[in-house]
Amino acid sequence: MLGLSKKDTTFLLIVMFLTLATPILLQPFPEASALAQFNAGYPDLMQRFAIFGIFAIGFNILFGLTGYLSFGHAAFLGVGSYSVVWMYKLLSYNVLPGLILAVIVSGLFALLIGYISLRRSGIYFSILTLAFAQMSFNLAYSVLTPLTNGETGLQVYTDDPQVLMDAASPTSPHFFGIVMNDVSKLDVGGWQFTFSNGYYFCAIIAIVVFYLSMRIFRSPFGIMLRAIKTNQTRMNYTGLNPRPYTLAAFVISGMYAGLAGGLLAAMDPLAGAERMQWTASGEVVLMTILGGAGTLMGPVLGAGFIKYFENIFSKINDNILHAWFSALPDGLEDAIVFLLHPFIGKGWHLTLGLLFMLVVIFLPGGLIEGGTRIWNAASGKNRKKKQDHADHHPKPSAHVN
Amino acid sequence: MHPARGFIDAGFTMDAIILQILNGLDKGSAYALIALGLTLIFGTLGVVNFAHGALFMLGSFCAVTLQKILSLSFTVEDPSQKDFLGNPLKVDTPYIVSWFGDATGNAILNWSVPLAILFAIPVMLLVGYVMERGLIKHFYKRPHADQILVTFGLAIVIQEIVKYFYGANPIPTPAPDAFRGSVDFGVLIGFAQNEIIYPYWRLVYFLFSALIISAVFAFLRFTTFGMVVRAGMADRETVGLLGINIDKRFTIMFGIAAAVAGLAGVMYAPINSPNYHMGMDFLVLSFVVVVVGGMGSLPGAVLAGFLLGILESFASMNEVKSLIPGIDQIIIYLVAIIILLTRPRGLMGRKGVMEE
Amino acid sequence: MSKFQMNRRTLIKSGTAIGAGLALPTIFTSSARAYLNEPKGGTVTLGFNVPQTGPYADEGLDELRAQELAVQHLNGEGDGGMLNTFSSKALKGNGILGKKVQFVSGDTQTKSDAARASAKSMIEKDGAIMINGGSSSGVAVAVQGLCQEAGVIFMAGLTHSNDTTGKDRKANGFRHFFNAYMSGAALAPVLAKAYGTDRRAYHLTADYTWGWTQQESIATATEAMGWETVNNVLTPLASTDFSSYIAPVLNSGADVLILNHYGGNMVNSLTNAVQFGLRDKMVNGKQFEIIVPLYSELMAAGAGANVRGVYGSMNWNWQLQDEGSKAFVKSFGEKYGRPPSNSAHTCYVQTLLYADACERAGTFDPCGVVEALEGFEFDGMGNGPTLYRADDHQCFKDVLVMKGADNPTNEYDTLEIVEVTPRAQVEYAPDHPMFAGGELGKCNSGA
DSSP: OOOOOOOHHHHHHHHHHHHHHHHTOOOOOOTTSSGGGGOSSOOOOHHHHHHHHHHHHEEEEHIIOOOOOOOOOHHHHHHHHHHHHHHHHOOOOOOOHHHHHHHHHHHHHHHHHHHHHHTTOHHHHHHHHHHHHHHHHIIIIISSSHOTTTTBBEEEEEEEOOTTTTEEEEEESTTTTTTTTTTEEEETTTEEEEHHHHHHHHHHHHHHHHHHHHHHSHHHHHHHHHHHHOOHHHHHTTTTHHHHHHHHHHHHHHHHHHHHHHHHHHHSSBOOGGGGGGHHHHHHHHHHHHHHTSSSSHHHHHHHHHHHHHHHGGGGGHHHHHHHHSSSOOOHHHHHHHHHGGGGGGHHHHHHHHHHHHHHHHHHTTHHHHHHHHHHHHTTTOOOOOOOTTSSSSOOOOOOO | OOOHHHHHTOOOOOOHHHHHHHHHHHHHHHHHHHHHHHHHHHIOOOOTTTHHHHHHHHHHHHHHHHHHHHTTTEEEEEEEOOOOOSSEEEEEEEEHHHHHHHHHHHHHHHHHHHHHHHHHHHHHHHHHHHHHHHTGGGGGSSHHHHHHHHHHHHHHHHHHHHHHHSSSOOOOOOOGGGSSSSEEEEHHHOOOTSSSSHHHHHHHHHHHHHHHHHHHHHHHHHSSSHHHHHHHHHOOHHHHTTTTOOHHHHHHHHHHHHHHHHHHHHHHTTTTTTOHHHHHHHHHHHHHHHHEEEEEEEEHHHHHHHHHHHHHHHSSSSHHHHHHHTHHHHHHHHHHHHHHHHHHHTTTTOOTTOOO | OOOOOSSSSHHHHHHHHHHHHHHHHTTTTTOOOOOOOTOSSSSEEEEEEEESSEEEEEEHHHHHHHHHHHHHHHTHHHGGGGGGHHHHHHOOOOSSSTBEEEEEEEEEETTTHHHHHHHHHHHHHHHEEEEESSSSHHHHHHHHHHHHTTEEEEOOOOOGGGGGGGOOOTEEBBBBOOOOOHHHHHHHHHHHHOOOOOOEEEEEESSSSSHHHHHHHHHHHHTTTOOOOEEEEOOOTTTOOOOOHHHHHHHTTTTTTEEEOOOHHHHHHHHHHHTTTTTGGTTTTOOEEEEEEEEEEHHHHHHGGTTTTTTTEEETEEEEEHHHOOOOOOOOHHHHSSOOOOHHHHHHHHHHHHHHHHHHHHOOHHHHHHHHHHEEEOOOOSSSSSEEEETTTTTOOOOOEEEOOOOOTTTTTSSEEEEOOOOOOOOOOOOOOOOOOOOOOOOOOOO
């Protein structure tokens, strides 16, 4: 159906179901329980899951499939956001013109950067993208302030033209009248679920984008990309020119990033320059690796994992730890809280860094690989497919999930 | 009107230019030292080390730590003075002062930054050793992307650990009193009085870094160990085939590179108060420097460091900024991009290295 | 490719399914509520959005300490602090409107994006009804806009730019902290008296909205006293090394350097300026002077001895001797062992002012709170008689002119008070050009 194999269609349907049911699945704890702060089902976080999932899926096409590590994708995220906010300022709060502009502009920007950067590969390519990202950030932060409003961030002011707006138009981002900020809450028993228009808008786009990436993975184009990752020199010898393919992959991933940036501004009409720092690119690299580079679901899982950590885990503080371990004898409880203290709350960056290192060292395939190993161990299947190590050529083939 | 007159009227007077050159050499010293370490690691071990900025930061914090250790005090309540709440004031007296007496004790505290050099060398060597044996060793054969990622993660972890212990505020570490203030540099090169004034400590930093760079080059050139390392940089496999145990030497090289970065950090502490984030700030620029100089070329890294420092200094002059606004923000990256495209092996890299 | 059967039956079936799906949200529209996050039950939640990581983390943590203290005092614990000296006696120490006060905290990281995300999370997930805190004007403007859109009250923390209650003012936002114009108006006469009226000033300005408004304010104020502004150089916000910007000052003919820098920028630029020997120079027959219009005592600690003799302004300082200040210093000092900073003070006062406004209005509804705060005159909070002006939601009160102390006895009195500028001297009309271009709009209760 729709050009996918039966297995893939089932997979897509499962993903669709999970995405649409997210507001329910992420609120497992009743409101009144002590664990309620681990609920992740509020609109802002769910929207971020979807948006950074889109970002990570796009990045995965470049890094997971093609093998090029780019540190510059945050620039496209920023460009997408600025485009959408400019459309708010010029036309109206309808998100559609902004999103279309975001994809086009970031695609063009990616074409420019990709054309220059892809003349080199490997570490040189990474550093080129790094230089471009920092340059774009500096330009957006200090130099091009009429366009980007620098440190304060681009916002809509009362004296903006907004030509397409009239008295009846909503004064916050909307999609042809469906306002993004509107929520509906549902109370069932002790649980509370929040259904947000904004989340569903992002979720539907995420599903479409996921479907596209699936098609790319399975297509001849995707196989070409994997060939480039495996051994580019050999590909050259067979007479194929990798350049158009890598450029296409770069532009596609740039457009995904622009779309994600545009959606960020569609949910919250402010575009800050910090979105373009190279450390924001580092974040998406973390997400892809953590989840599993080169797999379909991996980057999305990685994005969700990191966003969850950032928002929920960082809110745990000593009081909460004491509440958890209150069953233990006092001395032991204090000792455990003391040991865990540097790793929670504000120190969650430390936990994230350690986790990242562990994943890169021991589990290069990310969470997906971890999950597969556990599944194999649990189901007792004796999979012959061994884990390729990078020091054996050819480079490891992507896990096809 | 003589054309030079217009140039000078625009602000490009001789002393302004010399001042900016001095500034550039000073900035360039830090870049050159970090890039030197990076190139050593990349050239000998073939590892891209994104944690190098963190090593620089650790060096600065060695200076901070020594200052804190030397300032460890015992508290005595002095009822003759009051604190802000009206309670007797608690007076801190450093142990050093009470053991060695006022004069010597305070002198030791004063010279804590240069003393930190002695403290930092073993600490950084140890850190480098542990890093290499514990982590880097396993990544020699992994692709560069993996090396970047794991060292990036390590940099974040080191940064966070430092932040946990020292807080997020910059911690002032002043230079010794003898070197505070500025020297009338202009007089030394024949200018009128008070034309070119430059801070003492920055000149000291420049001389210090020149010293270290020369030491490293001398080491590589005039010792057997250095000869083996240079051979290993040229062709690692053959060196192994010749029966020389290159592994142990790699560990020592990593330690030395870490120590170089650490020393750069120690002496930099008085210039800009150390804070946990300074590593990341220097990292991007250092990589750009290494790439411009030519990955694997030591003279190239040093040269590129100084050149880019001077370039950055000139670009921040008002006169230049009025011609091209915002140039100081992007000049280094522009130069890097142009060099990467036209001469990918960098200024002094070997032909054929990483040119694909 | 599978065949897609299209006939009337499938169309009706799928049509009803889609229609039901689209209609789903409206079926579950929650019961009508008067305003967003109306506190039901026995507690009310306040959101404290402060920088816990990043360059202003120390200030943010001090703000959080003060906010925790305020919540304690509101709930009737501790010694009551400024509640005892506050001129309005509406608060009784049993929470707000009888509901116990709880709080949640978030990390702004001093980035607009992260601050908005954190505020959103506190509003949507934790049900916060007021947001307070912050250490940067860019962030304050961003969060103020968010609170206006969402429908909660924003009580600003440390924000000094004119724009927060000028170009970017919002009906749901309130600022107690003073602004750049007030700094200029307070500093200029003191500077003229100390340094004379025949001075030439070189400005180094952080290149973002706060820097620009700060520079504009101090330049206008000093020029009115007869000073000449030789040059104004914009420095990138992310700079750590200002040597290239200091060097041209030496030959510019200026004899005063005005550093429109805050936080880390101020520490580095002041340190660099002193390193280059600017303080020891004589230019035009006069001693070269440096001025830092906005001081933060926590960041001044990072500059060490370099602040000696440098003038600046502050919103409040623990060394004030009025009843309110002494009560607050005692409370804070006994709990935390150190005197409070001025950012801690402003957050503490803002929390109390919000609680008091709710009590007087009899409701937590943002529109009711706005009405209660507009035009509110109060005293006993450490700055003398204060007015919350209705036209722009800005507090008007006395301003402190500070100077780096020559002989600090401990780490807390590195700055000394030179003058307490009376409120009348720093007032301006609501339509002053430096504050023009914005309008409050209508209050938004998020209904």
